Amino acid sequence: MRAVDERDAYANLLTPRLLRERGLKGRDAALATELAYGTLRGLGTYDAIIAICSDRAPDPAVHDALRLGAHQLLRMRVPPHAAVGTTVDLVRQRVGPGAAKFANAVLRKIASRTLDEWLPIVAPDLADDPSGHLAVVHSHPRWVVSAFRDALGSGIEETAELLAADNARPLVTLVARPGRSSRRELLDAGAEPTRYSPYGAYLAEGDPGQIAAIAETRAAVQDEASQLVALALTRVPLGPPASPRPGSAEGELWLDMCAGPGGKAGLLDAVAVYGDTAYGDGDTAYGGQAVPSAEDAGGGGSVSEGGRSVPSHEGAEGGRPLSQVAEGGPVREGAGGGRPVAFPGGARLLAADVQQHRARLVAQTTAHAGVITADGTRPAWRPGAFDRVMLDAPCTGLGALRRRPEARWRRDPASVAELGRLQRSLLNTALDATRPGGVVAYVTCSPHLAETRVVVGDVIARRDDVEQLDARDYLPEVDGLGDGPHAQFWPHRHGTDAMFLALLRKRA
Numbered sequence: 162m163r164a165v166d167e168r169d170a171y172a173n174l175l176t177p178r179l180l181r182e183r184g185l186k187g188r189d190a191a192l193a194t195e196l197a198y199g200t201l202r203g204l205g206t207y208d209a210i211i212a213i214c215s216d217r218a219p220d221p222a223v224h225d226a227l228r229l230g231a232h233q234l235l236r237m238r239v240p241p242h243a244a245v246g247t248t249v250d251l252v253r254q255r256v257g258p259g260a261a262k263f264a265n266a267v268l269r270k271i272a273s274r275t276l277d278e279w280l281p282i283v284a285p286d287l288a289d290d291p292s293g294h295l296a297v298v299h300s301h302p303r304w305v306v307s308a309f310r311d312a313l314g315s316g317i318e319e320t321a322e323l324l325a326a327d328n329a330r331p332l333v334t335l336v337a338r339p340g341r342s343s344r345r346e347l348l349d350a351g352a353e354p355t356r357y358s359p360y361g362a363y364l365a366e367g368d369p370g371q372i373a374a375i376a377e378t379r380a381a382v383q384d385e386a387s388q389l390v391a392l393a394l395t396r397v398p399l400g401p402p403a404s405p406r407p408g409s410a411e412g413e414l415w416l417d418m419c420a421g422p423g424g425k426a427g428l429l430d431a432v433a434v435y436g437d438t439a440y441g442d443g444d445t446a447y448g449g450q451a452v453p454s455a456e457d458a459g460g461g462g463s464v465s466e467g468g469r470s471v472p473s474h475e476g477a478e479g480g481r482p483l484s485q486v487a488e489g490g491p492v493r494e495g496a497g498g499g500r501p502v503a504f505p506g507g508a509r510l511l512a513a514d515v516q517q518h519r520a521r522l523v524a525q526t527t528a529h530a531g532v533i534t535a536d537g538t539r540p541a542w543r544p545g546a547f548d549r550v551m552l553d554a555p556c557t558g559l560g561a562l563r564r565r566p567e568a569r570w571r572r573d574p575a576s577v578a579e580l581g582r583l584q585r586s587l588l589n590t591a592l593d594a595t596r597p598g599g600v601v602a603y604v605t606c607s608p609h610l611a612e613t614r615v616v617v618g619d620v621i622a623r624r625d626d627v628e629q630l631d632a633r634d635y636l637p638e639v640d641g642l643g644d645g646p647h648a649q650f651w652p653h654r655h656g657t658d659a660m661f662l663a664l665l666r667k668r669a
């Protein structure tokens with residue numbers, strides 16, 4: 162708690178390290194984790210109650226201890242005398258006897274009511290101030306509640322469901338990278354199939370790092386919506402190129418422009434080379450499409466774009482033999498319609514990130530991709546060089562509040578405006594990097610309209626070379642994605658992060 166406050170630490174990175182250092186395991190580790198994450202999530206509610214129960218503002222260390230105590234008293238099944246006693250002891254050891262006396266008095270007041278009794282006292286009335294009410298009851302900043310209401314556009318009840326979903330512990334979701342691993346491998350390790358993605362599996366318990374496919378980066382931990390937006394990009398039939406792409410006669414070339422730390426790049430890299438092998442699998446919710454055989458796959462050979470050499474497939478390991486992938490018919494192109502197709506493989510990926518250490522992580526998660534450190538706003542590649550471009554733009558991350566307990570308190574409305582400028586600039590360079598007939602996926606892990614629809618609308622209004630596709634057409638297995646043409650995932654509807662996808666085609 163102190164590290165999060167003083168050093169802007171990330172609880173989900175620091176907590177596992179502290180647990181290892183202190184040798185906490187099993188139930189003790191689970192309790193420590195719940196104390197930290199639950200308290201950080203619930204700060205908005207607890208601070209409102211602490212403010213009513215204190216006659217002065219507590220100093221920061223005491224305040225954190227009171228929040229820990231409030232979480233135990235109001236949301237955990239810790240007996241009140243134990244919650245008060247351990248918290249007061251902590252304050253005595255860390256701060257001193259005077260502060261311990263103060264903490265004791267505040268905690269006893271907090272313990273005098275249940276959470277349900279406190280909420281009507283501390284939260285504004287729902288009818289007078291709906292966003293203020295939800296902000297206190299569900300512990301989110303008010304501006305975030307308003308932004309979610311705007312993005313959902315469906316009223317208070319559903320907003321409350323979304324906020325409640327943000328406070329629940331997310332399932333650990335895994336992805337089997339096609340050609341390198343299979344979902345069967347994950348199911349054999351005890352996972353359950355995901356609802357939508359043919360490559361996904363939920364892991365109810367256990368350490369994902371102990372699964373061989375994950376330790377070997379053939380599979381990974383990845384939110385299901387992250388998997389689906391990457392797959393959607395690969396399923397769009399491309400228009401014919403106006404002229405041959407410079408430097409490459411065969412095989413598609415893909416760019417992941419903001420690839421670090423490499424979640425989507427890891428999946429795109431596998432689909433690029435081996436194809437969307439599970440598409441139409443009887444095991445999944447897809448309809449109709451044939452599973453592409455190795456013989457369907459096209460492309461191959463090495464490609465050089467913008468003066469950078471992208472590694473060839475030769476010598477890669479795992480999955481189908483690359484000799485098969487590199488032989489066979491042409492890559493499907495020119496279908497032009499809205500029907501999703503299973504990508505047959507034989508493409509290659511260039512992955513870029515502006516931060517070198519994040520680009521290094523991408524190199525660890527991908528097996529075949531070329532990986533470079535590059536600023537997407539100052540392209541290191543030629544215009545029109547790519548068939549498909551993933552722009553998973555830097556954003557507020559308001560769609561992933563479930564997994565980052567403190568994240569909701571870190572952002573402010575000013576960061577939305579600042580990121581909006583970068584998002585527009587990156588989307589323009591992503592479109593410039595795409596050849597006529599090619600497609601760009603604009604993705605954010607935020608549902609905030611100023612980062613999603615408004616960015617896309619502004620950029621395409623100023624260009625005459627772009628048309629927006631209906632992204633939902635490329636996710637036929639998922640319902641509840643909104644009115645289109647973009648697709649918006651939601652934690653309470655889909656059990657995923659609130660990921661946004663717009664698909665933009667460069668006019669031929």
Ligand SMILES: C[S@@+](CC[C@H](N)C(=O)[O-])C[C@H]1O[C@@H](n2cnc3c(N)ncnc32)[C@H](O)[C@@H]1O
Pocket residue numbers: 387418419420421422423424425426513514515516519535536537538553554555556606
């Ligand atoms: C939302 S994250 C991408 C997540 C990634 N696609 C994944 O699935 O793991 C955004 C990334 O954009 C990178 N970034 C920020 N500004 C950039 C720029 N101007 N050019 C390229 N990358 C940038 C950040 O370093 C960060 O790694």
